[in-house]
Amino acid sequence: MIYLFCGLLGGAVLAAICVPLFSKDDTLESAIIEETEWDLLQRKKEIILGNIQDLDFEHKCGKLSDEDHQKIRSEMAEEASLVLKEIDNIESSQDLDALIRREVSARKGGVREVDPALCPSCGEKNIVTSKFCAECGAKLIGQ
Amino acid sequence: MNNTRRKLLLVLLVLTAPFALAADRERIKEVSNNMICMCGCNQLLATCNHLNCPTRGPMQDEVAKMLDEGKTQAEILPAFADKYGLRVLAAPPTSGFNLSVWIMPFVALGIGILAVALVARRWKARSPEQGAQPDIDTSKHHKRLQEELDNYTPED
């Protein structure tokens, strides 16, 4: 009984360790995908967008004076523009590497293949030619 | 005359006795909150609650006796420290080497404040003059920014 348990456990662990070592299949499962300049810029953009949204909301709540809001918002918009510009630069340059990265990251998130007619905010299915969601008024991606 | 006076005093004493006792209890508790019970439990003398604790009773009696002699907490604590060693005090005295236990946290806080102030100054000093770069034309990005903003929902 004891030997059976020990044998089973030992065997299973040994198999788990060895199978990948001797597998012929050379999938690039753990191919090292590093963050590129482009990824970082995208992330930076998202952060600034989020910050602006927060700022607008706080202003709407009345936590910020109009003056503060405008000043900070224009600063943030400035930063965002710089980031957008840098992204454009990378995308327009024939930087093959960056393009591949884009492709890869698109594939990585490929599960969320977007249907242009699906509303990104409420999920309502719209007519393909619509610009705004008939249900909630959100802008549709396809346009 | 003298006799009546004595009687009065006695009546007064008897009347106030329960209150005096209660006050003593509070005072004993106050003092023994600053001491450790020496039974080995490492709890405060006031809160040590071992069944038949061998030291709690005698120690509190001692405190009571000293209070009766009119001693203050400031006199009782050193007396106990002399008798049982410094270990009996629930917090070290504020003198000599032991002072460091009291001042170090505040020294650390001071160093921390200083460090934060320095870092903050450096960060502020680094802030570039924003108005100094009008050469980048950002206006055409504003529209795009607004579009991006409309499409943006925070990830999580």
Place this chain on the structure above:
Amino acid sequence: MAQVGQFALALSVVVAAYSIVASLLGIRLKSDKLIASGRNAAIGVFACVTMSIVSLTYLFLIDDFSINYIAEHSNRDLPVYFKISAVWGGQEGSLLFWGWLLTVYSALVIFQNWRKHTAMMPYVTAVLMSSGLFFTAMNLFVVNPFNQVVVLQPGGVNALFVPQDGAGLNPLLQYILMVIHPPILYLGFVGFAVPFAFAIAAMASRQLGDTWIRTTRRWTMVAWFFLGTGILLGGKWAYVELGWGGFWGWDPVENASLMPWLIATAYLHSVMVQEKKGMMKVWNMVLIILTYVMCIFGTFLTRSGLVSSVHAFAQSPIGGYFLAFIVVGLSGSLYLLLDRLNYLKSDNQMESLVSRESSFMFNNLILLASCFAVFWGTIFPVISEAAPEWMGGGVKVTVGPPFFNRVNVPIAIFLLFLTGVGPLLAWRKASTNSLKRNFLWPAGIALASGVGLFFLGVDHFYAWLSLVMCIFVSLTIGREFYKGARARSVGSGENFVEAVVNLTLRNTRRYGGYIVHFGFVLLFLGWSGQAFTTDTQSETGIGETITMRQYTLRMDKLAIEEMPNYTTSKATISLFENGEKVGVLYPERRFYTSSGQPTTEVAIWSTLKEDLYVVFAGSAPDGKKAVMQVYLNPLVAWVWIGGIILGLGTLIAMLPNKKSAPRTSPVNRVEERREVEQHTT
């Protein structure tokens, strides 16, 4: 079965070591096969340690007293659930349990992130398995739970021996909260291994964006949640089981769990600065490293016998190993950090000292100062004893509650103040105008009620200050919800309640955070009540009464009952409030048969206003009367209520944000946009 457990433990050590080597070598040689093998090995370690702990549990259930650990921590009459909890009731088992939780976390992390963060995961595996290796090796070589009972025979020969019955579980641990308190606390301690591992992996793989922070955000909150809950459960346990009337005694063991919690709290706040502004990158690394090191240090503190404590584990030889592990881990991480400093430059600058950023910096400063004070006070007895005599050292001293209270109470109240101020400050820069808008009313009302409180008779300065701060912070939090909901309902036409709910679900982290803050306010409320406890003690016979304020207790019955596991003296006391009978209390004094240890079962009459806390302190010499100790503890219930709200807030903060944005009609949006464009151009 003991052999199976032993074998599994030994195997886990080997496999954990292999996992580290394979992962690191795989990165070096760029070999996917090795990396995958290392990952599978980590899962294998999980399987092995699981097998090991299952077999230990099984041995407890079948009362195998040939095993030393079981003979010392269990007995035949112990109820089944206590037999299971006894698995982690002592040194050996609790270390095994620690290691097991770590492998569970490791396996989960690997399944969750393997495909998402391919560059970091081999490092993550290696770091997690290094901790795993340490704990399994400790269990195998130093404190093995599967060791057999050995007695020294005359003639100097050791012989195996099977005792008839075990010594029993420590009676203080035979309490339902004690069954769940240690696992929860350990889930917290061990949980910080995950963000720590990602931090190290981020540095090692030079992926120093905020990916590692975002990936581990929920993990960190989970760990923080468990650690906090564990600490509170510990407090609750002390309150109902130790019978000295309080819930926090600044015992080294309590401090050991508080220290990582304080640093982790600082970390939870400062990561926001990095996420929002790309600042404090190095600092966040330092914080998460310190958090994990403090987790290990806490484990070390409670087990090494370094400091004497009410409930530290028995002394054992593991202290040195732990210290070595801490030193190696800390110096390794800091070396890596120094080496990667260039990659950790701030992206942004600080605009103003009056801003959200700087309030986070102060929050961090205060939390760390508090942690340092706790740390310093906890280890000072050791330092003082080790210090040379000419400096005044070499003396055994005690650093107890008077020290910690005096130092930490002002710090804690200032922290509460920051809790109210921080969220009201804008990012980047808050102008005086904005400040006035946000602070005038809350501060005014708080001050006014402060004056009121003073006239109501709150004469204890810190308690007063704490109550005023509680009011101030509650007001600011309420305002945040109110204003947010109002702003929301204007555009969407939702009613107020809907707006509050949607507001919270749309930004769970912020509003969950506010709820957590409110939980803290309630905690402080309950804690302020500690300044006003009163107690009385009396010998009471049957039919006699004790009076405490509006309460009268009448002793109805004194009985001795024999239970399988213990003998108990039980009092039956009728409780009258203002002359009306409101309940019956049953304080007990138990005497555990197998360990010969007495414990007390406190009877508590709890209301929102105060707790009446009755302790059966002992029997009077004649045996006819019982010594009853009665405490009146104001507001204690709020500590537990605050704890629950704190937990709920944390859970809300962990929810993913609800996606649907508050959309106004397209026409309005076009209008809004035009307006914005006008402003910005």
